[in-house]
Amino acid sequence: MKIKLNKFFVKTKSKSHSIDNFIYEETLNITGITSKDIKRRVNKRLNAKPQERRLYIKYRLTKFAIVTTAILTLGVGSAFATSNIDLLKELLRGDTNILQKEVRNPNTSIQNDEYKVTLEQVLAAPHDAIIVFSVEGLTKEATNALETNSMFLFESTIMLKTTPGSETKNSGYGQANFGENNTFNKKYFALEVDAIDNPKQEPLRLYLDMVNSPELFITVPMDSNIQTLDFQMNQEAEANGKKYTIEHMGINSISMVIDSRGFNIIEDALMPEIFFKMSDGTIKTKNQLVNKYKSSGSILTAYDEDGIYRFYFRFKEIMNLNDIQSVIIDNMEYTLNKKVEPKPVVIDEKLHRFESRIIEFERTEKDGPLMSVDDICKGLGAEYSWDSKNATLVFTYRGTTLELTAGSSTAIVNGQEIPLKERDYEGVNMQNGELSIPPYLLEDYFDVDYTLKYSTSMWIITP
Structure with missing residues (x-):
């Protein structure tokens, strides 16, 4: 029996990319080949915990398009204080004490005739951020709209943007809705901003209604004291017989980013292999430590095919960097916390x-x-x-x-x-x-x- 492999193509300039490569670039994982497998993976993403019902929205800016998925609803069992949501315990796993002192509670608000938006909590890091805010309906119509369709808030009303004139680059964010903490006229949300490039730690802006009231926004502080180790590099890499360059790696207790140049224009390219040498000498693969459902790959500057292509990896659990001795990209080892020159290493073929x-x-x-x-x-x-x-x-x-x-x-x-x-x-x-x-x-x-x-x-x- 012959296997029927349907291929689709997305045209970009003079090149064509197969849809499987397009999906790979988008999620760092080609999600199978059948409708059942796709459905299974979507269901897994929507229901990571049996007791939770999750819907997930992901805005991903790539050279192709802004990709939008569904809204994530976190059905959590704990009760939140009205203005003190524990974002660490609800959105991250592992030892939250490492990051507890880095969480801010701005409690600043803006409002118009329909809605009041309050910035509740912010956890900022150089490569990503988690921003918790509440939305309160001030009229019956607004309350009904908020109750029946939260999606509209992010399609036409509430938006997160970089500050005009800033050098900050951001390729997307996801939204979480803290279901059990909501009331009939008030809902709590979290924006999980990933793959951000903000070396100057410039603030972002949370707009209530950017189109009609651009003056109504909350300044979101993005300065961070989270320990982040950065490596400037010029590592030559290869994919499908073609060369590209790995220029930068940054790692902290939440995530890791790898910036490359030239990767984006290589058809059907597989990302570099990544390993972690732990403090006890064992080698862990990327799949063992990274949450692939919250990891991504995208161009930092929209539609710039020659620009930096960033791989963003969210760890499954909050990491203590002292537990990681080094990061190995392909076969080059970069030691953390020590001033040691990178060196080639041999990894077990298995x-x-x-x-x-x-x-x-x-x-x-x-x-x-x-x-x-x-x-x-x-x-x-x-x-x-x-x-x-x-x-x-x-x-x-x-x-x-x-x-x-x-x-x-x-x-x-x-x-x-x-x-x-x-x-x-x-x-x-x-x-x-x-x-x-x-x-x-x-x-x-x-x-x-x-x-x-x-x-x-x-x-x-x-x-």
């Missing part, structure tokens, strides 16, 4: 990305191809066993053991039975003596990323 065959099966055209278990385990250095009598696969990697039985709608993860993401999508498949699994299992249980390379019809697996 941590590098690799290619794997696609496996067709009877539902390939509908559900997409599978991955070869043998290829994956050889590439990752994982272990597996197959019980042919019970049609059961046991897959062990990174301290997690996944047990799958052909035809079953459940899996056993570290001894606990859990439902598979899609009941009609078998966890393991045996065909012509070849064991195969759906690609999403690697992502969900082992922090392993994957991309389908259309030009070669091969999976690219990133540990």
